[in-house]
Amino acid sequence: MKLVLLVGSGAVGKMTVGQALAKKTGLRLFHNHMMIEPVIEVFGTYNGTAVQRLRQVVFEEFLKTELPGLIFTFMWAFDQPEDGAYILSLKEMFAQRGAETYCVELTAPQKIRLERNRTENRLLHKASKRDTAVSERRLLSEDAQYRLISRAGEIPFANYLRLDNSALSPEEAAERICVHFGFEIMEKEKTLDKEEEGIQLC
Numbered sequence: 001m002k003l004v005l006l007v008g009s010g011a012v013g014k015m016t017v018g019q020a021l022a023k024k025t026g027l028r029l030f031h032n033h034m035m036i037e038p039v040i041e042v043f044g045t046y047n048g049t050a051v052q053r054l055r056q057v058v059f060e061e062f063l064k065t066e067l068p069g070l071i072f073t074f075m076w077a078f079d080q081p082e083d084g085a086y087i088l089s090l091k092e093m094f095a096q097r098g099a100e101t102y103c104v105e106l107t108a109p110q111k112i113r114l115e116r117n118r119t120e121n122r123l124l125h126k127a128s129k130r131d132t133a134v135s136e137r138r139l140l141s142e143d144a145q146y147r148l149i150s151r152a153g154e155i156p157f158a159n160y161l162r163l164d165n166s167a168l169s170p171e172e173a174a175e176r177i178c179v180h181f182g183f184e185i186m187e188k189e190k191t192l193d194k195e196e197e198g199i200q201l202c
Contacts, residue, residue: 001099002027002069003090004177007076008106009148010139011113013165013173014073016121017106020174026186027069030058033126040128059090063097070094077146078154091157102159102181105150106173108166110143 004027006014015031022029035054039047062070072090077083091101108116116122117139118132129135142148150162161180165173178185 001063001067001094001097003094003099003101004069004071005087005090005101005103006071006073006106007103009108009113010075010142011117011122012106012108013116013170014106015125016170017165017173017177018071018073020170021177022071024174024178024185025068025183027071028062028067029071030062031073031125032075033128037127059093063094069099075142075148077148078150079147088156100159101157103155103157103161104177105155105160105162107149107162107164112166113139
């Protein structure tokens with residue numbers, strides 16, 4: 001089993017790259033807003049305790065399965081010790097099941113992330129971001145309030161990749177992740193790639 005952590009600033013593309021990576025590898029995607037959006041719907045506002053408890057249930061139940069692995073997205077504030085402690089607790093939880101942890105830190109300039117904040121896929125899966133004026137203010141506030149990019153050597157994982165995905169499609173970013181870590185690409189995905197290559201050559 002694998003645990004793949006996709007971390008990075010708001011609207012950097014964690015969920016979208018995670019979707020592409022899940023398609024290529026067969027790993028399951030558990031993006032951050034899968035718990036956030038239902039909690040907001042029920043409570044009318046964000047409730048951190050409820051989100052954390054729901055996430056914990058998902059992790060615990062996932063570890064009882066024979067599934068190949070999980071992709072989890074998270075906005076890691078490196079100046080907040082509790083965030084680092086949380087990530088390390090996940091690594092330990094999965095290690096007890098014999099799982100290897102991989103960490104991908106996605107980066108992109110604020111200008112690009114503000115553009116991505118309005119993309120159709122993001123708004124489709126994240127109802128709380130659909131008021132783009134509000135979500136843009138939140139993105140700017142988070143950038144100003146927290147340190148969302150790691151310093152050299154700060155992420156304590158042997159399996160680590162920092163990837164600037166400013167000019168990459170989600171599929172290209174996922175491909176680079178697979179190559180870097182040696183992840184096996186599903187046969188179906190390989191076949192589709194070959195078919196697309198054939199179409200381009202015709």
